[in-house]
Amino acid sequence: MRPVTIPIRSLMPAPDDAVEYMPMPREMTTFEMPRLPEPGPGNDVAGARDVLATFLSHLDAWLAPGGEPAQRSADEAAKQGQAELPALDLAGLAPDALRVLNETLGEGEVAAIIDADHEVRIQESVFAGVWREQHFDANGGLLHDYLLAAPIPPVVRRRAAEHAATTLREISLPVGTMNVPELIHELQDAMNRSGPGTPAHVINLTLLPMSPEDTAHIDQVLDGGSVVILSRGFGNCRISSTAARDVWRVQYFNNMQTLILNTIEVVPMPEVAVAAREDLLESRGRLADLVQWMGDSIEDA
Numbered sequence: 001m002r003p004v005t006i007p008i009r010s011l012m013p014a015p016d017d018a019v020e021y022m023p024m025p026r027e028m029t030t031f032e033m034p035r036l037p038e039p040g041p042g043n044d045v046a047g048a049r050d051v052l053a054t055f056l057s058h059l060d061a062w063l064a065p066g067g068e069p070a071q072r073s074a075d076e077a078a079k080q081g082q083a084e085l086p087a088l089d090l091a092g093l094a095p096d097a098l099r100v101l102n103e104t105l106g107e108g109e110v111a112a113i114i115d116a117d118h119e120v121r122i123q124e125s126v127f128a129g130v131w132r133e134q135h136f137d138a139n140g141g142l143l144h145d146y147l148l149a150a151p152i153p154p155v156v157r158r159r160a161a162e163h164a165a166t167t168l169r170e171i172s173l174p175v176g177t178m179n180v181p182e183l184i185h186e187l188q189d190a191m192n193r194s195g196p197g198t199p200a201h202v203i204n205l206t207l208l209p210m211s212p213e214d215t216a217h218i219d220q221v222l223d224g225g226s227v228v229i230l231s232r233g234f235g236n237c238r239i240s241s242t243a244a245r246d247v248w249r250v251q252y253f254n255n256m257q258t259l260i261l262n263t264i265e266v267v268p269m270p271e272v273a274v275a276a277r278e279d280l281l282e283s284r285g286r287l288a289d290l291v292q293w294m295g296d297s298i299e300d301a
Contacts, residue, residue: 006067024244033286034104034126039298046096046237049102049294051088056287058086059149063284065279085281087148101147103234104290114159115226118143123154127283129275145188149283151274156227159206160241160269163226166191168244171220176213189249190266194246200267206260220263222247229273239273 039045048118090098108124119136132155168188173181183203191200194223210218224243231237236257240249251260275283 007157033290036290036293036297037100038104040084042096043100044094044096045092045100045294046298048100049291049298051090051093051097051101052287052291052294053090055086055149056284056291058088059280059284059287061161062086062149063280070288071190086150089144090145090147091142093145095175096146097194100139104294105147106131110229110231112153112156112230115157115163115244116159120155122156124275127286129280129283130287139252149280151276152269152279156273160225160244161228163224164241164243164245166245169190169221171217173215174213176211178211178214181213183214184221186267187244187264189272191244191246192265196268198267200271201263202266203264205262205264218264222249225249233272237272239270 030084037043037045052101061262090101093101105125105127108128108130110124111121111178114120114122118138118254121132121134121136121142123128123132124133130149131153133144133148133155135143135145137143168184168191186203194201205215222242222244228258229239229242231239235255236253238251238253241247241252242249246266246268248265248267250263250265250270250272254260275292
């Protein structure tokens with residue numbers, strides 16, 4: 001019998017034709033206890049320690065069994081007491097103590113930009129769920145500088161909801177649309193079902209066949225949100241509210257700022273932007289350690 005020779009050809013690409021993958025995020029932010037300034041001229045460590053100790057006592061009461069995340073604004077909570085929302089207004093704090101607080105709290109992963117009748121800046125500290133919420137008047141003067149603890153500052157939820165409609169904007173479909181009519185129907189149905197405790201409805205636009213006309217149309221339908229949240233965890237995430245209630249654009253970028261995942265989430269607040277109760281409990285322990293270290297530093301000085 002004559003042997004039959006079957007040519008075997010590798011299905012893997014040759015080295016010169018290597019498959020190129022989109023670069024994924026390479027850095028991930030991890031917690032590092034902030035550096036403690038030395039007590040001395042210009043560094044009121046005792047004043048900063050007292051502020052944090054007071055804040056910690058409010059946080060303990062809020063995290064006690066049965067405590068619920070507050071939905072009110074920091075301003076409302078500050079006027080009515082601190083039990084429901086741990087919030088202290090630092091606007092009148094002495095500069096030397098404020099300087100120490102700024103250094104020890106640092107900047108965390110999440111920040112928010114809010115379109116309001118006055119400027120509002122929000123920055124998470126290095127302690128997850130512990131935020132700085134600053135309000136400014138038309139001339140740039142500081143009105144409030146809240147140190148608060150919450151899954152997300154309530155002003156973010158409130159402003160996103162205030163400027164959002166319960167139904168999607170009706171715009172005539174342009175020629176060339178493919179999947180956007182079904183997408184709009186799906187979004188409106190998810191909006192009608194959205195509410196507290198309802199799982200997020202996620203639409204992955206990265207995997208959905210979309211014509212340029214589809215993309216332009218859905219952008220036009222949703223345009224007009226008042227809140228942008230930036231999260232720098234594993235890569236970068238941009239979370240934008242829209243003109244529709246509970247509809248968010250959630251986009252993930254790699255370190256080269258290339259869009260790698262483009263989604264629409266129908267949910268009161270995307271989970272990626274929210275600090276969990278476990279995060280707050282962990283931050284409470286770290287803040288307690290920080291207050292203790294500050295006290296030891298004062299005694300040593």
